[in-house]
Amino acid sequence: MTLIDGRQTSSQIKSEIAARVADIVATGKRAPHLAAILVGHDGGSETYVAAKVKACAECGFKSSLIRFEDDVTEQRLLEEIQRLNADSDVDGFIVQLPLPRHISEQKVIEAIDPRKDVDGFHPVNVGRSSIGLPAFVSATPAGILTLLSRYDIDTKGKEVVVLGRSNIVGKPMASLLMQKANPGNATVTVCHSATKGIAEICRRADIIIAALGVPGFVTADMVKPGAVVIDVGTTRVPDSTRKSGFRLRGDVDFDAVAPNCSYITPVPGGVGPMTIVSLMQNTLLAACGDIYPAV
Amino acid sequence: MTLIDGRQTSSQIKSEIAARVADIVATGKRAPHLAAILVGHDGGSETYVAAKVKACAECGFKSSLIRFEDDVTEQRLLEEIQRLNADSDVDGFIVQLPLPRHISEQKVIEAIDPRKDVDGFHPVNVGRSSIGLPAFVSATPAGILTLLSRYDIDTKGKEVVVLGRSNIVGKPMASLLMQKANPGNATVTVCHSATKGIAEICRRADIIIAALGVPGFVTADMVKPGAVVIDVGTTRVPDSTRKSGFRLRGDVDFDAVAPNCSYITPVPGGVGPMTIVSLMQNTLLAACGDIYPAV
Numbered sequence: 144m145t146l147i148d149g150r151q152t153s154s155q156i157k158s159e160i161a162a163r164v165a166d167i168v169a170t171g172k173r174a175p176h177l178a179a180i181l182v183g184h185d186g187g188s189e190t191y192v193a194a195k196v197k198a199c200a201e202c203g204f205k206s207s208l209i210r211f212e213d214d215v216t217e218q219r220l221l222e223e224i225q226r227l228n229a230d231s232d233v234d235g236f237i238v239q240l241p242l243p244r245h246i247s248e249q250k251v252i253e254a255i256d257p258r259k260d261v262d263g264f265h266p267v268n269v270g271r272s273s274i275g276l277p278a279f280v281s282a283t284p285a286g287i288l289t290l291l292s293r294y295d296i297d298t299k300g301k302e303v304v305v306l307g308r309s310n311i312v313g314k315p316m317a318s319l320l321m322q323k324a325n326p327g328n329a330t331v332t333v334c335h336s337a338t339k340g341i342a343e344i345c346r347r348a349d350i351i352i353a354a355l356g357v358p359g360f361v362t363a364d365m366v367k368p369g370a371v372v373i374d375v376g377t378t379r380v381p382d383s384t385r386k387s388g389f390r391l392r393g394d395v396d397f398d399a400v401a402p403n404c405s406y407i408t409p410v411p412g413g414v415g416p417m418t419i420v421s422l423m424q425n426t427l428l429a430a431c432g433d434i435y436p437a438v
Numbered sequence: 439m440t441l442i443d444g445r446q447t448s449s450q451i452k453s454e455i456a457a458r459v460a461d462i463v464a465t466g467k468r469a470p471h472l473a474a475i476l477v478g479h480d481g482g483s484e485t486y487v488a489a490k491v492k493a494c495a496e497c498g499f500k501s502s503l504i505r506f507e508d509d510v511t512e513q514r515l516l517e518e519i520q521r522l523n524a525d526s527d528v529d530g531f532i533v534q535l536p537l538p539r540h541i542s543e544q545k546v547i548e549a550i551d552p553r554k555d556v557d558g559f560h561p562v563n564v565g566r567s568s569i570g571l572p573a574f575v576s577a578t579p580a581g582i583l584t585l586l587s588r589y590d591i592d593t594k595g596k597e598v599v600v601l602g603r604s605n606i607v608g609k610p611m612a613s614l615l616m617q618k619a620n621p622g623n624a625t626v627t628v629c630h631s632a633t634k635g636i637a638e639i640c641r642r643a644d645i646i647i648a649a650l651g652v653p654g655f656v657t658a659d660m661v662k663p664g665a666v667v668i669d670v671g672t673t674r675v676p677d678s679t680r681k682s683g684f685r686l687r688g689d690v691d692f693d694a695v696a697p698n699c700s701y702i703t704p705v706p707g708g709v710g711p712m713t714i715v716s717l718m719q720n721t722l723l724a725a726c727g728d729i730y731p732a733v
Binding site for chain 2: 249265266267268269270271273274275276299300308310314317318321322323328329330331332333334335336337338339344
């Protein structure tokens with residue numbers, strides 16, 4: 144069994160990005176610039192945004208953090224998005240989710256210029272990715288593709304079972320892996336809350352991608368010997384032995400499943416670090432105009 | 439075994455649309471208006487466009503057919519699309535594919551205002567549909583959903599195998615059937631040219647949707663007793679007994695498969711007529727502003 148080390152891979156990729164940024168800056172151009180909008184003070188969101196700002200520094204990017212209080216109006220937020228859309232100094236930006244209930248996340252996502260939508264949540268990017276055109280791809284599925292590729296895990300003709308059909312992980316993951324591409328060319332099945340016989344379906348899989356948000360859902364009897372298991376789950380479960388009072392648990396019963404796998408990602412340290420590095424890769428693509436060439 | 443009668447269902451729906459159009463016109467509003475651009479004189483395209491114009495008449499729609507010769511420039515075609523985008527008398531329009539090689543189909547598709555894209559090919563509509571937002575859905579998958587719905591075929595928790603991953607049938611079909619919706623909520627597997635063990639995968643299916651374009655591909659041994667079989671294939675095969683010199687063959691070996699099914703669509707007369715009726719439904723939605731409310 145090989146443990147897929149997301150921390151090491153992400154460090155490696157950040158070094159590669161930093162080297163490219165150094166080259167860009169050496170030609171006299173400015174460094175890529177990622178902006179993040181953070182509304183309120185949710186603990187998880189604070190942590191994620193701080194990690195993104197730190198990753199920008201490691202990659203040699205400029206970053207800007209724009210904060211609003213919980214009571215910001217939707218209108219004010221949309222104005223800020225228009226400002227960032229128009230700001231030629233900003234290559235890409237994200238609005239950290241979730242947002243307070245009085246703000247429509249969908250309206251916010253659709254207000255972002257697709258050319259700066261480095262989270263890949265805008266329908267234009269979702270649609271372009273689905274039909275095989277260059278697009279900003281949602282960071283988690285993109286990070287998983289990168290892991291599969293860096294670990295030379297062949298996906299062509301493999302049976303892949305994706306657990307979960309969220310708009311930001313399950314659906315784009317399935318869409319990417321069925322493309323005529325490499326990684327890709329897999330036979331993909333998507334399971335969800337209405338699926339019957341999910342254990343049996345999992346047992347068919349050469350590759351399982353678990354993104355349900357149900358800690359320990361994938362048990363040893365659900366995994367074919369030699370399968371590849373990618374765990375996207377990061378649920379906070381109470382843990383009185385930790386200073387934070389919680390620890391992260393994945394969707395996979397790691398200790399029982401791992402001995403049976405060919406490859407497996409741990410939680411934490413697997414998919415998580417790759418998500419942030421994918422955002423960095425998208426920002427670099429945005430800065431270089433690789434997805435949407437300047438018109 | 440129940441034969442799914444696409445001709446009858448489509449006639450029924452056209453009558454329903456015509457009744458709604460009569461109501462709309464009775465309130466003093468104009469009838470829905472579909473425009474079609476046809477480039478060149480390809481036999482198949484001529485047939486399809488003629489059928490669409492005829493369906494418009496049956497639904498009480500106004501239709502316009504705009505013809506260009508094969509040597510029209512891409513620039514001229516894009517100008518015509520801009521004119522239709524801006525023409526408030528036109529609710530929706532299509533550009534009949536395929537186009538001559540010197541014209542980029544993708545550029546043409548992306549030039550269409552998504553609010554008038556009644557073929558549902560624009561990335562915005564593909565993306566919105568994928569994330570569960572109101573959208574114009576590609577006509578063939580939309581027609582299949584309508585058939586499943588009108589024949590009360592339950593899809594929730596069913597294993598659906600989609601054969602083919604084209605942008606206009608396989609991918610959107612899979613995307614629609616995995617949504618938390620009705621029809622939908624199915625456990626969907628997409629098979630394609632790189633899939634291994636396709637016969638065995640088909641045998642798992644409660645519902646098979648065959649959209650490969652390979653005549654007779656689905657044989658009796660690939661179908662579980664009682665399965666539902668939807669045949670999207672319409673390949674022209676030579677037939678000297680016909681005046682036209684050809685007949686249409688589906689992807690399913692109908693005579694051998696049909697006795698084993700609970701429901702099956704014939705070719706012709708199954709999915710085909712539904713494709714055109716879905717285009718009519720999309721045009722009605724466009725005229726009523728149901729997908730994209732006027733801003």
